Amino acid sequence: xxxxxxxxxxxxxxxxxxxxxxxxxxxxxxxxxxxxxxxxxxxxxxxxxxxxxxxxxxxxxxxxxxxxxxxxxxxxxxxxxxxxxxxxxxxxxxxxxxxxxxxxxxxxxxxxxxxxxxxxxxxxxxxxxxxxxxxxxxxxxxxxxxxxxxxxxxxxxxxxxxxxxxxxxxxxx
Amino acid sequence: xxxxxxxxxxxxxxxxxxxxxxxxxxxxxxxxxxxxxxxxxxxxxxxxxxxxxxxxxxxxxxxxxxxxxxxxxxxxxxxxxxxxxxxxxxxxxxxxxxxxxxxxxxxxxxxxxxxxxxxxxxxxxxxxxxxxxxxxxxxxxxxxxxxxxxxxxxxxxxxxxxxxxxxxxxxxxxxxxxxxxxxxxxxxxxxxxxxxxxxxxxxxxxxxxxxxxxxxxxxxxxxxxxxxxxxxxxxxxxxxxxxxxxxxxxxxxxxxxx
Numbered sequence: 001x002x003x004x005x006x007x008x009x010x011x012x013x014x015x016x017x018x019x020x021x022x023x024x025x026x027x028x029x030x031x032x033x034x035x036x037x038x039x040x041x042x043x044x045x046x047x048x049x050x051x052x053x054x055x056x057x058x059x060x061x062x063x064x065x066x067x068x069x070x071x072x073x074x075x076x077x078x079x080x081x082x083x084x085x086x087x088x089x090x091x092x093x094x095x096x097x098x099x100x101x102x103x104x105x106x107x108x109x110x111x112x113x114x115x116x117x118x119x120x121x122x123x124x125x126x127x128x129x130x131x132x133x134x135x136x137x138x139x140x141x142x143x144x145x146x147x148x149x150x151x152x153x154x155x156x157x158x159x160x161x162x163x164x165x166x167x168x169x170x171x172x173x
Numbered sequence: 174x175x176x177x178x179x180x181x182x183x184x185x186x187x188x189x190x191x192x193x194x195x196x197x198x199x200x201x202x203x204x205x206x207x208x209x210x211x212x213x214x215x216x217x218x219x220x221x222x223x224x225x226x227x228x229x230x231x232x233x234x235x236x237x238x239x240x241x242x243x244x245x246x247x248x249x250x251x252x253x254x255x256x257x258x259x260x261x262x263x264x265x266x267x268x269x270x271x272x273x274x275x276x277x278x279x280x281x282x283x284x285x286x287x288x289x290x291x292x293x294x295x296x297x298x299x300x301x302x303x304x305x306x307x308x309x310x311x312x313x314x315x316x317x318x319x320x321x322x323x324x325x326x327x328x329x330x331x332x333x334x335x336x337x338x339x340x341x342x343x344x345x346x347x348x349x350x351x352x353x354x355x356x357x358x359x360x361x362x363x364x365x366x367x368x369x370x371x372x373x374x375x376x377x378x379x380x381x382x383x384x385x386x387x388x389x390x391x392x393x394x395x396x397x398x399x400x401x402x403x404x405x406x407x408x409x410x411x412x413x414x415x416x417x418x419x420x421x422x423x424x425x426x427x428x429x430x431x
Contacts, residue, residue, distance in 0.1 A: 003240035010236055018228030035228070036235050036357035043239045108217050126187065127215035128224045133187075152183035155211045162214075 006046045009055045010039065016129050017059055023124060024067045034070075038063040057131065057138030064121075064139065111161040119154035126151055177204045186211040231298050238294035238356035238386050295356060295386040295414065296394045296402040302353045303373045303416040304398060306362070314364045314371055315349030325350045329361040329376070337376045337411075339363050345372070355414075356382040372417025372424065379410040387412035393424070 001009075017038055021031040042049075042062045049058050112120050122140060125131045131139065136147045177185075181194055185208055198205050218224065306314035317328045322339035325347065329337050332352050341347065345365035353362050358381050363374045377383035393403040396416070401424045405413040417424055 007236050007240035011233065014228040014232050014236070015226075018232060019223055019226055022223060022226065032229060032231065033354070035232055036354065039232070039235055040239065040357045108214075109221060109223075112218070123214075124218065127218045128221075148180055148184065151187070152178075152180040155183050155186065155214060156179045158214045159207070159210050 001046045001049065001052075003043070005052075006043055009052050010042065010059060013056045013059055016056060016125075017063060019129070020060060020063060020121075020125070023121070024063070034063065034067060037066055041066060054135070054138055057135040060125070060131075060135075060139035061141055064141070107162065111158055114161060115154055115157055119150055119157060122147060122150045123154040123158070176201060177208075179207075182208045182211055186215060229301075231301055234294040234298045234301075235357045238298065238382055293394070295383060295404070296396050298355050299373070299375060299402055299414050299416045300396040300398065300400045302355060302362070303400065306351060306353065306364075306373065307371060313348055314351060314362075314373060316351040318349035320347045322347065325363060329363075333359055333361055335361055335376070335378045337361055337378075339376075340374075356386060358382055367417075367419065367423075370418050372415060372419060375414040375416070377412065377414065383414070384410055384412055387414065 014035075017035050018031070021035040021038070022028070025031045025034055038059060042059055045062070049055065112124070115123070118140065122136055125136055125139060133144045133147050136151075137144045140147065142150075177194055177197060181191065182204065185191060185194060185198075198208065303314070316332075317325070319325050319328070322341055325339045326337055329335055329339070329350055329352075339347070339350070342365060345367040348364040348366050348371065350361060350363045353360055353375075355375060355377065358377070360378075360381070360383055361376045363376065365372055365374060375383070377387075387404045387406050393401055396402045399418050400416055401419055403413075403415040403424055405415070407413070415424060
């Protein structure tokens with residue numbers, strides 16, 4: 001694959017790369033670093049990409065491996081849970097409607113952040129970026145069957161988190 | 174039929190067809206509600222602000238720069254560039270010759286949106302970095318402040334491991350230095366002040382993508398937001414990239430005193 005071919009194939013996926021990097025890292029600067037490093041690493045290894053149609057999953061897999069290598073030696077961060085709604089649970093109505101309304105609040109993002117990383121990653125890439133099961137398997141270096149089960153667990157966990165009020169808010173120390 | 178498990182409901186939320194499951198859904202309010210919740214979560218995630226966030230322009234610049242730099246590395250140097258390199262003798266002569274050439278070129282330079290141009294990708298990245306640096310912290314654009322070229326070179330060596338020669342420029346005062354990223358690579362930037370205007374001089378190491386993106390031609394580019402970018406190549410492979418909010422002729426008039 002020539003450098004120009006690589007650039008043409010990768011360019012449509014810069015948005016996915018950027019947003020995934022933002023999800024994986026804590027700051028915009030870290031996200032930009034990770035996204036840039038992903039492009040450079042993928043560019044260096046472009047000869048290993050056999051099918052151009054697999055570019056998106058392959059780029060995300062490259063990013064995931066880079067990210068895992070970066071955080072492997074980091075100290076674990078303490079997740080601080082606090083109640084942002086007071087101690088009294090508020091009455092529930094139609095859950096589907098409540099979920100639709102959550103886009104206006106931070107609660108959806110916070111719930112997503114509380115999922116195990118593999119689950120939040122697969123849910124984001126499926127729901128927002130529209131990756132197929134096969135692309136998800138490539139991106140996460142895991143069988144399609146595992147993708148299916150992770151997705152279902154992620155969705156079930158989101159429902160439980162959003163049903164359970166008050167919502168726990170994540171913060172890092 | 175018993176109620177559907179979450180894996181089947183999740184697959185249905187993803188659009189998979191399952192006649193038996195669909196038949197069950199028609200009769201089971203519980204499963205229908207859970208499927209609706211799964212779908213609602215997907216829909217809500219798509220409407221989060223991050224879901225529509227566009228990538229920064231620096232990412233596209235990196236991609237173009239990588240492709241262009243690799244191409245320029247693969248291609249043989251133009252005959253004119255080889256001739257020019259042969260005529261140049263020393264490093265101290267480089268800036269004067271280069272800036273003169275850049276000044277001469279700027280009047281006739283036409284900037285077109287050429288995809289894959291290493292100079293344009295680099296210019297875009299450098300302007301972004303320069304403006305961001307001046308807009309953050311104390312506004313000096315520096316992580317280490319000193320007017321001493323030797324101290325700045327030592328700081329850059331400690332921070333980046335790069336051996337650089339920090340020049341003194343007759344028309345400007347040294348302010349300090351910072352580490353930054355151009356085309357995805359760590360690069361040293363030295364900050365100068367000329368009158369009320371600060372400008373950055375990037376010192377990419379030999380063999381870097383930035384150095385490769387600076388081909389053998391001196392040039393100035395009128396960048397965005399009133400910024401001028403001048404690229405000064407180096408026969409030894411360590412070019413300079415200057416960025417500042419000065420008119421091209423003013424930026425070019427900053428000469429080296431040695």
